[in-house]
Amino acid sequence: LDKVLIFVFYQFIMNNISTDSTIFFTGKKAFILLKDYVVKTLSPDKIFIITDENAYKYCLKPFRKVFKYISEPEIILTPDGELNKNLECCQTLWWELAQKGATRKSLVINFGGGMICDIGGFVASTFKRGLPFINIPTTLLAQVDASIGGKNGIDFQGVKNLLGVFSWPDAILIHTPFIETQSEAQKKSGFAEMVKIGLCCDKSFWHQIEATSFDTITDWETIIKRAVSIKLQVVNADPYETGFRRVLNFGHTIGHAFEAYSMENDDNPLKHGEAVAMGMLCETWLSSKQSGLPEQDMHSIIEYLLRNFEYYHLNPDAGKRILEFAFHDKKNEAGNLQFTLLNSAGRASIGQIVTPSRVEECLKWYGTIA
């Protein structure tokens, strides 16, 4: 707690558009630096903390003192989980902000996992045409991925992240001890995004991950810091995802389709990272078929994914629905299914067109591997 692990201040200017500045902190001093930043730089008239019951209970309550001396914040509790990352919940949040007197000088702090960062960022960015906001991620997934990069949004009509905006948090506070209260399954879901970051954009990080496994990692701080810095490099190079940044979507075309399918069909639906892990399995197979991924890399990636993540048994007649969801993917253009596929472990290519019959073939292969 006493260590300041990261203090990175960065500002990106692309095509003369400033995408705001973001500050990362970790450790006890980080809270003090955040307080200074809030008071001196943002000086809001009111602070609203959007959170859910678990983030409140496990992380916010024990740290309440720290927030008290920022100023007396209003806490807005919202129901947890992906099923609530929806328009109805946004309406409640917008209305709460309105009733509690939020102005354009107010600050929103999104305090929770990826669901809270996504919906809170969207609500803040659309309320009165946009309030400043800060992300304080409390899950591994949100610390390495969802809180960083300016993508905010909600699911709509069963389609993942169909509505959303690019909008950058003024600051992000990553306090790694928060993840200690997460269940193994939730933490593993975040680990899937770390595996993805290695596979799609950093060979040496992938080798570091490959040399260990989820169960044997003890030093989460170091590995989180590495994943965050790789993601930042990619985001800075292409903040609005006009091209290169799409490498981060590896595993997500089929992953999102599995996630949406599972939400529609299962009592206990797949977590985001669990679906992405299965998406990476399928897209690794596709990569060996059409983007030059060597067979040997394919086998070692598949073996690693099956060893670290639980296999999801897909109904034999699910293929049609999975394809329908895949066609909703935002990466698609002109009616084609566009994927990010691997050229090798650690390098990916965007805009890979895959035919629907190839996807069907892939899902058949998937059905045979466990």
Ligand SMILES: NC(=O)c1ccc[n+]([C@@H]2O[C@H](COP(=O)([O-])OP(=O)(O)OC[C@H]3O[C@@H](n4cnc5c(N)ncnc54)[C@H](O)[C@@H]3O)[C@@H](O)[C@H]2O)c1
């Ligand atoms: N915007 C992006 O760039 C981006 C990137 C990746 C994922 N995402 C999104 O992130 C979401 C998934 O995020 P997630 O996995 O964090 O899920 P989540 O936010 O739903 O959190 C999972 C569960 O953990 C609880 N929780 C939160 N912090 C906790 C803690 N410290 N201890 C115990 N429990 C805690 C939550 O209440 C919830 O029940 C998905 O909606 C996904 O689409 C967004």
Ligand SMILES: [Zn+2]
């Ligand atoms: Zn993801």
